Amino acid sequence: MPLSRRHLLVAAAATSPLLFAPRALAQPAPPDLATPEGWLTWINAHRDGLGLVLDDGRGNRLLHRPHAAQPLASAVKVVHLAAYSSAVAEGRLDPSEPVRVGDWERYYVPTDGFAHVTALEHLGIGTDSTGLRAADPEHRVRLDDMVSAMIMFSDSAVPDFLRNRLGEAALHAAAAAGGWERLDIRSMCAEYLFLLPEFAPPAQLPTxxxxxxxxxxxxxxxxxxxxxxxxxxxxxxxxLPPYPQQITWADRTMSATAAQLAALHRAIATDELPPEAAAVARGHLERPLSGQLPPGVVGIGVKGGSLPGVLTSGLTIRRSDGSTAFGALLAHGDISLEQLGTGDPALPLLLGMEQPEWRDRLARALEG
Incomplete structure (x- = not known):
């Protein structure tokens, strides 16, 4: 009897797709990465696995290995968003264009922790007998709703749809406009398929x-x-393979530095990207937290991600006084399956931008 999708995949947070792995043997509880204290504990013990840029927009900054390349996971999708937003601003794409769901799902590999299923449910699209794909592939959705699903639910089929529609050069141009040079962009569909031996490239193949x-x-x-x-x-x-093998696989997926990721988020928040394109991108990045803004904050833009052994986030805070905080966190290494399921990599960024006392504690954790 085939396994159910719950056996196959692990449910994930909205911004962080996860992959399946069997539960490990009982071990001492790792730091809880859903809490500030848990992040301080993890960071203090794993400084060589952290890339961090944190600028509170008021003259205070923390940098730790900002130019060390590490896996990005779904945080890379801000590049696809920037390219889409630039195309919309320039009239090359119509956000209301109807797209056949079957064309969207041509790039869908069901290893995403229900991200695609959640997107379909959000859009009111029924699923087939597997519960994983649209029941009617002829159903049409707005292109902008697909992009929203890429950011809000971390759907991983949309990035490849956009890359094929716009061309790889458009992604490089959008990233460069935001200060991100030497972009490492690939097929996300293929990277997931590489988990299966019949699709995997030779182990030592250069990027x-x-x-x-x-x-x-x-x-x-x-x-x-x-x-x-x-x-x-x-x-x-x-x-899929056991979790340790997935960690080895994730080590070779798309990578960048915290400085590169932070630069693009800052460009979107501050109109360093062409203003019309930045406005489109902000609409998507700031939507998930638009109903939870503290006093004095006009927008919080965030896109995170996870892969086995990887938690990542890029984040900005736009304030009513005109200041803008920005940053990126790339955590890579000793991160368990349980930590992936609950960990929030945006939390230390948000606290460091808004709470000076907590930022000081973070600085001490980085010093060892």
């Missing part, structure tokens, strides 16, 4: 060759409905 290999895999997968069915059946029946 450019891995990227090219991935684009070939993506083209096969997106063009072949039978192959997509085979992959779905394979995942439902066999699941």
């Amino acid at each position: 450019p060759a891995r990227r090219a290999w991935g684009y070939q895999v993506e083209r096969r997968f997106s063009a072949d409905a039978n192959l997509r069915e085979q992959v779905l059946d394979r995942l439902l029946r066999g699941g």
Whole structure:
């Protein structure tokens, strides 16, 4: 009997897709990364696994390994958002364009902790007998609603749809406009498929060759409905490799530095990206927390992500006094499956921007 999707995938926070892994043997409880104290404990013990840029917009800054490249997980999707927003601002894309759900799902690999399913439910789209895909692939959705699903629920099929629609050069241009040079962009669909041995590239393949290999895999997968069915059946029946193997896989996924990620978030918040494009992007990044703004704050933009052993976030705070806080946190290393399920990588950024006392404690944790 095929495994249910709950056996296959682990439910995730809205911004952080997770992958399946069997539960580990009982061990001492790790730091709770849903709490400030848990983050201070983890950071103090894993300073070599942290990249951090934190600027409160009032003259105070913390930097720790800001130029060390680490896995990005879904935090990379801010690049796809910036490219989309630039295309909308320039009239190259219509946000109201109707898109066939089946074309969206050509890039969908069900390893995302129900992110795509949650997006379908949010849009009122019924699922098929697997509970993982749209029951009616001919159903149409607005392009802007797909982009919203990419940010709010971390749908991982939308980025590849956008990259193919706009071209890879558009993503590089949008990132560079925000101060992010040397962008490492790849097929997210293929990177997930690399978890299965039949799709994986040679272990020591350099990143450019891995990227090219991935684009070939993506083209096969997106063009072949039978192959997509085979992959779905394979995942439902066999699941994914054990968590330690997933950690090894995640180490080689798309990477960047905290400085690069923070630069693009800052550009969006401060109109350093062309103002019309920045406004479109802010609308998406600031929507999830728009109903929870403290006094004096006009917008909090955030996009985080997770992969086995990885928690990431980019965040900005726009204030009514005209100041803008910005930052990025890339945590990589000793992060358990349980910590992935509850950990909030935006928490230490938000507290460090808004609470001087907590920022001082964070600085001490970084010193050891």
